[in-house]
Amino acid sequence: VARGDEGRSPRALTAELAAIVGTDHVLTDPDLVAGYVVDWTGRFRGHTPAVVRPKDAPEVAAVLAWCRQEGVALVPQGGNTGLVGGGVPLAGEVVLSLRRLDAVAVDQIAGQATAHAGVTIGALQRAASDGGWSYPVDLGSRDSATVGGTVATNAGGLRVLRYGPTRAQLLGVEAVLGTGATISHLGGLQKDNTGYDLAGLLCGSEGTLGIVTAARVRLVPPPRDVAVALLAFDGAADSVAGALALRRTLPALSAAELMLGDGMTLVCEVTGVAPPFAGSGRPLRSAAYVLVEAEADEDAAGALGDAVAQLPGVRDVAVATDPRRATELWRYREAHTQAINSLGAPHKLDVTLPAAQLAPFVDEVPAVVARAAPDATTWLFGHIADGNVHVNITGVAPGDLRVDDAVFRFVAELGGSISAEHGIGTAKRPWLHLNRSQGELDTFRRLKAALDPDGVLNPGVLLPPLR
Amino acid sequence: VARGDEGRSPRALTAELAAIVGTDHVLTDPDLVAGYVVDWTGRFRGHTPAVVRPKDAPEVAAVLAWCRQEGVALVPQGGNTGLVGGGVPLAGEVVLSLRRLDAVAVDQIAGQATAHAGVTIGALQRAASDGGWSYPVDLGSRDSATVGGTVATNAGGLRVLRYGPTRAQLLGVEAVLGTGATISHLGGLQKDNTGYDLAGLLCGSEGTLGIVTAARVRLVPPPRDVAVALLAFDGAADSVAGALALRRTLPALSAAELMLGDGMTLVCEVTGVAPPFAGSGRPLRSAAYVLVEAEADEDAAGALGDAVAQLPGVRDVAVATDPRRATELWRYREAHTQAINSLGAPHKLDVTLPAAQLAPFVDEVPAVVARAAPDATTWLFGHIADGNVHVNITGVAPGDLRVDDAVFRFVAELGGSISAEHGIGTAKRPWLHLNRSQGELDTFRRLKAALDPDGVLNPGVLLPPLR
Numbered sequence: 032v033a034r035g036d037e038g039r040s041p042r043a044l045t046a047e048l049a050a051i052v053g054t055d056h057v058l059t060d061p062d063l064v065a066g067y068v069v070d071w072t073g074r075f076r077g078h079t080p081a082v083v084r085p086k087d088a089p090e091v092a093a094v095l096a097w098c099r100q101e102g103v104a105l106v107p108q109g110g111n112t113g114l115v116g117g118g119v120p121l122a123g124e125v126v127l128s129l130r131r132l133d134a135v136a137v138d139q140i141a142g143q144a145t146a147h148a149g150v151t152i153g154a155l156q157r158a159a160s161d162g163g164w165s166y167p168v169d170l171g172s173r174d175s176a177t178v179g180g181t182v183a184t185n186a187g188g189l190r191v192l193r194y195g196p197t198r199a200q201l202l203g204v205e206a207v208l209g210t211g212a213t214i215s216h217l218g219g220l221q222k223d224n225t226g227y228d229l230a231g232l233l234c235g236s237e238g239t240l241g242i243v244t245a246a247r248v249r250l251v252p253p254p255r256d257v258a259v260a261l262l263a264f265d266g267a268a269d270s271v272a273g274a275l276a277l278r279r280t281l282p283a284l285s286a287a288e289l290m291l292g293d294g295m296t297l298v299c300e301v302t303g304v305a306p307p308f309a310g311s312g313r314p315l316r317s318a319a320y321v322l323v324e325a326e327a328d329e330d331a332a333g334a335l336g337d338a339v340a341q342l343p344g345v346r347d348v349a350v351a352t353d354p355r356r357a358t359e360l361w362r363y364r365e366a367h368t369q370a371i372n373s374l375g376a377p378h379k380l381d382v383t384l385p386a387a388q389l390a391p392f393v394d395e396v397p398a399v400v401a402r403a404a405p406d407a408t409t410w411l412f413g414h415i416a417d418g419n420v421h422v423n424i425t426g427v428a429p430g431d432l433r434v435d436d437a438v439f440r441f442v443a444e445l446g447g448s449i450s451a452e453h454g455i456g457t458a459k460r461p462w463l464h465l466n467r468s469q470g471e472l473d474t475f476r477r478l479k480a481a482l483d484p485d486g487v488l489n490p491g492v493l494l495p496p497l498r
Numbered sequence: 499v500a501r502g503d504e505g506r507s508p509r510a511l512t513a514e515l516a517a518i519v520g521t522d523h524v525l526t527d528p529d530l531v532a533g534y535v536v537d538w539t540g541r542f543r544g545h546t547p548a549v550v551r552p553k554d555a556p557e558v559a560a561v562l563a564w565c566r567q568e569g570v571a572l573v574p575q576g577g578n579t580g581l582v583g584g585g586v587p588l589a590g591e592v593v594l595s596l597r598r599l600d601a602v603a604v605d606q607i608a609g610q611a612t613a614h615a616g617v618t619i620g621a622l623q624r625a626a627s628d629g630g631w632s633y634p635v636d637l638g639s640r641d642s643a644t645v646g647g648t649v650a651t652n653a654g655g656l657r658v659l660r661y662g663p664t665r666a667q668l669l670g671v672e673a674v675l676g677t678g679a680t681i682s683h684l685g686g687l688q689k690d691n692t693g694y695d696l697a698g699l700l701c702g703s704e705g706t707l708g709i710v711t712a713a714r715v716r717l718v719p720p721p722r723d724v725a726v727a728l729l730a731f732d733g734a735a736d737s738v739a740g741a742l743a744l745r746r747t748l749p750a751l752s753a754a755e756l757m758l759g760d761g762m763t764l765v766c767e768v769t770g771v772a773p774p775f776a777g778s779g780r781p782l783r784s785a786a787y788v789l790v791e792a793e794a795d796e797d798a799a800g801a802l803g804d805a806v807a808q809l810p811g812v813r814d815v816a817v818a819t820d821p822r823r824a825t826e827l828w829r830y831r832e833a834h835t836q837a838i839n840s841l842g843a844p845h846k847l848d849v850t851l852p853a854a855q856l857a858p859f860v861d862e863v864p865a866v867v868a869r870a871a872p873d874a875t876t877w878l879f880g881h882i883a884d885g886n887v888h889v890n891i892t893g894v895a896p897g898d899l900r901v902d903d904a905v906f907r908f909v910a911e912l913g914g915s916i917s918a919e920h921g922i923g924t925a926k927r928p929w930l931h932l933n934r935s936q937g938e939l940d941t942f943r944r945l946k947a948a949l950d951p952d953g954v955l956n957p958g959v960l961l962p963p964l965r
Binding site: 138141142163184185187191195196198199208210212213215216218219220221222223224225226227228229231234236240251252275278279280282283328334383385387414418419448449450451453454455463467468470471472474475477478481482493 | 852
């Protein structure tokens with residue numbers, strides 16, 4: 032196992048790395064390093080002897096070769112927007128920042144882009160849009176999160192329902208593996224059965240097998256018409272059944288976001304926005320809401336309206352007839368994060384349930400949390416048609432992991448996943464065994480040993496220590 | 499490297515395998531074995547000491563454990579519909595037939611199915627349809643090709659353009675790896691970032707890393723309305739430009755199949771069908787044709803017609819207004835295989851080109867073939883909007899690989915892939931280096947050594963021998 036910085040003269044280390052990337056691109060000044068050693072939530076804080084900022088794949092390969100030779104561990108870092116501590120040097124690793132690899136090129140004929148690791152998702156989206164196409168992965172951190180980071184974590188986001196996660200966009204990568212090999216497969220062929228899917232394997236491997244330096248991604252035609260509606264239901268069962276039915280009856284469905292009555296009330300209190308359906312003569316608060324969005328060539332609102340009219344259990348409907356109203360409806364969902372944070376830093380758990388277990392989970396998880404921490408409050412929302420629920424818990428000390436443990440065990444009992452889209456990082460390693468058998472963990476370790484034989488790539492991430 | 503049957507008493511081998519799967523399921527009689535040792539085209543013919551037919555994953559694991567202990571190589575086989583010799587025991591391997599693993603279950607709520615390896619694609623499609631859903635992978639061999647085989651080869655087929663290849667449908671697998679581990683991840687979670695994507699890695703690995711015993715796949719809503727049109731163009735450049743433009747302007751596009759004038763004439767001669775656009779007053783034969791299909795919630799023909807009306811270079815259009823006419827139009831494309839086979843067994847090459855190189859390839863490849871074999875005739879058709887061209891060559895002896903070599907080298911020069919959807923098998927191993935660097939091949943070998951440390955799984959397939 033590679034070590035961090037202990038046992039090596041910082042000056043010698045800096046000089047040797049500077050010989051590869053240039054003096055200006057080895058940061059050791061605490062002020063300059065500060066932003067690289069802590070995640071944006073402040074939960075994960077580490078330290079590093081140096082932040083190295085290579086400019087291209089050959090420099091990445093040279094830094095990695097040096098690390099292997101010296102037995103120094105490194106942590107690749109993109110936009111540092113992760114939520115599970117996977118990009119922070121918690122054990123004193125060298126930080127390899129990929130942000131200088133920021134070139135992007137759109138192939139308008141093919142409807143594809145080659146984006147280097149440091150390109151932000153926002154910049155990729157803008158380049159795609161300038162070329163008449165759309166990059167379908169979208170997430171709140173779009174202007175910080177990078178292509179490299181989203182490939183390494185198989186980022187999901189707001190439009191997985193229609194377009195799939197990052198892995199579904201990936202036609203190939205350029206990467207430097209832990210073996211030292213630089214592989215490059217950026218030709219953008221849509222069908223290419225010539226061996227193992229290395230791009231797919233690296234995607235979601237959280238920087239433990241190789242360092243992705245560029246990606247070839249598919250683009251999609253921008254939607255011509257988008258419609259948004261907010262539906263109210265009497266409970267989780269009806270709302271989940273409604274969202275799942277829309278997946279079948281409305282192929283144009285691009286989002287289905289669950290909210291609950293408590294969360295909606297909190298959002299309205301914190302933001303000062305009027306509750307939905309105010310003035311409709313109905314009770315102001317419903318037990319559950321689903322925000323739905325559809326994309327179509329034309330008349331998305333008509334298709335959405337027709338599909339919603341067929342749904343049983345819908346108590347109230349608001350259809351946005353213009354973009355301003357659509358933004359207002361989305362705001363109920365998007366303000367959940369801010370509203371919950373106003374109560375103190377929550378435990379943020381991101382889980383998936385099998386379709387049939389979604390409603391029971393939503394109904395029962397507050398009691399599971401309460402048994403573990405009687406003073407805690409549970410807030411639920413998420414991408415419900417994907418099975419993805421964001422479980423936020425307030426009223427618990429940040430370091431008290433009993434609620435996390437209780438929720439993860441409940442999720443696993445129901446056949447769900449402890450990480451829908453955030454990855455495992457360092458934060459969820461203790462619970463990975465709930466989802467993965469000894470045979471799977473052993474297989475992961477064999478793959479790790481095959482592609483990172485010196486164990487220098489993110490050694491503290493994903494794989495639990497052998498017991 | 500594991501050996502085939504040499505050096506072992508056939509009787510002892512049979513008895514030991516029968517102890518695992520039962521006497522009835524170890525086939526050694528030449529009449530019974532005959533169908534397992536040759537592919538359907540007759541090009542690949544091998545021999546085997548025994549065909550073993552396990553009934554479930556534990557029996558597969560026991561057979562594999564025995565093979566590892568005895569150093570006996572095995573070839574997993576599904577429907578035996580491959581085109582590259584990947585499922586035939588060319589070096590006397592034991593054949594492991596997965597066809598008895600034929601259970602399939604549809605989860606109507608989730609819109610998913612769990613299909614065991616031996617289920618045919620046709621059976622999976624029917625089960626999906628009975629449940630109100632559709633399995634989007636479709637191919638001509640649907641009633642023979644199996645789930646296990648299509649996962650192992652990442653099969654593509656007729657609807658990749660809209661739904662992606664097999665890998666895009668895959669939510670998880672059950673598999674017995676070459677290490678002996680049985681892994682199972684069939685929960686059907688749509689978002690699940692808990693470690694490396696083992697299902698995606700096994701998909702397309704052609705039975706060299708593990709034996710897939712079951713798959714969890716997504717289903718899609720069946721299309722409500724389908725429209726088909728045949729477009730005529732003056733040449734490859736216009737037809738390719740038209741197909742690529744439709745990808746952007748018609749998101750509902752589900753197929754775009756290229757045909758050329760020579761092929762169309764041959765089809766009409768062989769089948770006795772009238773040429774398209776006969777009686778329109780235009781010349782009977784165009785240089786190129788594209789058959790297009792669109793799927794929509796409603797009025798697919800309208801959407802298709804509108805998009806086609808915007809295309810430059812369209813010389814003639816026939817829109818099918820009923821299913822019978824749609825079938826007639828599809829027949830021009832589907833009869834290509836039969837028509838070409840009537841001239842003698844062709845060399846069938848399946849390649850992908852980058853979008854910008856498609857038209858030059860179509861225009862120039864006949865001359866490339868003619869230089870390698872002056873008496874040869876080249877026939878081109880395929881899934882043009884995917885970049886996928888089927889190159890059929892007649893007038894060349896089956897064993898004369900000079901035309902294959904010339905075409906593959908030309909494809910690689912243009913940045914294309916020597917295998918779009920058929921895989922590498924044994925047939926394309928000599929050319930894999932045209933598409934994959936030494937670093938990539940070395941990485942493949944490391945993955946093979948990690949997951950099949952005894953080298954018993956399909957040792958003659960995919961990876962070229964080390965030089």
